[in-house]
Amino acid sequence: MTQSVEDGSSADRLVRFSTAERMIHRSIAVLMLTCMATAAVLYNAPIAVSIGHRRIVKLIHITCGFALPVPILLGAVFATYRADLRRLNRFRRSDWTWLRSGKRRDGSIRVGKFNAGQKLNSALSTGAILVLLGTGTVMYFPNITRLSWRTGSTFVHDWFALAIGLLVIGHIRFAIRDPESRVGMKTGSVSAAWARKQHGAWAAEVASEAAARNGAAEEEADVSGRRADAR
């Protein structure tokens, strides 16, 4: 833990995302939405004809597509990003219970920093981005593979684009319904009350870390007090 992150926490606000994570999230969002908008122009007949400019739209789409992995890879430099990636990767038994439960939103199942839906979304999105990147590369460099793979890549690119579009729309829909989660991504911190309800296990984890720090600080104060006595 770095000092600055700890300083952002107070009794009623918990630090959820670092500046680096929020910048990376924003970059991915801009690139992904640009890819989706240009894809709509390239694929949907009425939009294609009304917007036109196929060559420029294609150029924007390809540029943003190839740029999309850059912020994701850049994240590896930041410890906060790596730590959250680790959390997203691990599914515990309670995650499966949460997914199956009809009461998953009432806070009765204590959720860690990320709920199972967020974990699923991040894994599926990462996989789909990899596939879109690979198939897009095959389509963009027509001479690197045989024709049937190129046709296959076009087919896969079409379907995965549709799937990731639905994932992104779902992701945005959940964010719209939960204003405090948006505050978390915008400012980096969330209210303790929201964290206790939506991510109870994480709120407890943050609290116990804070308690451990306070304990350590008191211990130090004790030691220096005793030294003062001994003098």
Next chain:
Amino acid sequence: MTTKPTADADMDADGGTDTDEVVESGGTAVGRRIVLGVAALGVAGILTGRTLQDRLASVMAPIQNADPTGLTSLIPLGNTFRYYSVTGSVSRPTAENYRLTIGGLVANTKSYTLADLQALPQTTLVRDFQCVTGWRVPQVHWSGVRLVDILDAAQATSAATAVRFLSFDGTYTESLTLDQARRSDVLIALQMLGKPVSHDHGGPVRMYVAPMYGYKSTKWLSAIQLTAEVVPGYWETTGDYSVDGFIGASNGRDDDPVG
């Protein structure tokens, strides 16, 4: 300082327990497996996609091509027209103000109205439409004036070896050699899919060059010029497409020929 609980203690221990809510490192690396699984699905799709696509397309093409809303085109199912426009909005000439001009290396410069073209002998072809990007619409009805009839009326000079097509979108151009242009399966199309060529399909008048990939069939046709040599067209200068765009014999593709 203090020893804080280490979150990384059993990072890679699969099948961990759920007892400790403080540390989130337990559990299994499902996320990584999902990523790899999705990637494997993608690879499988690349290898088998061509077959899958053909099967889906044969079922879906009739439905998609009859859909006036274009909404089914949101579902990437198969062999249906995709609409390409290389400029901004394209003007919509009326039947009254539309003109097709014939010029360049000809004895008789001409200008045809839509009615003029409709009054000429019409030829009907039922042929596939094959795009160089892979999609192919089966058995499309085309009808219009044979290009050769228009060329004969204009009387190319001896210096002319090629025909250039211009679009009223202001940007798109295409070319054929004079020999290619004189083929009987090269039409100035007035009808497509059994009705007047719609704006989105390049109406009111477009080219249909049956034996070649779709990019050779200029949409929104406004002028035909005879030239001393072939002038490479829009996608041939910006997209490395073959100038002689015969289906199955160009652009590195092996599609079945049309015609």
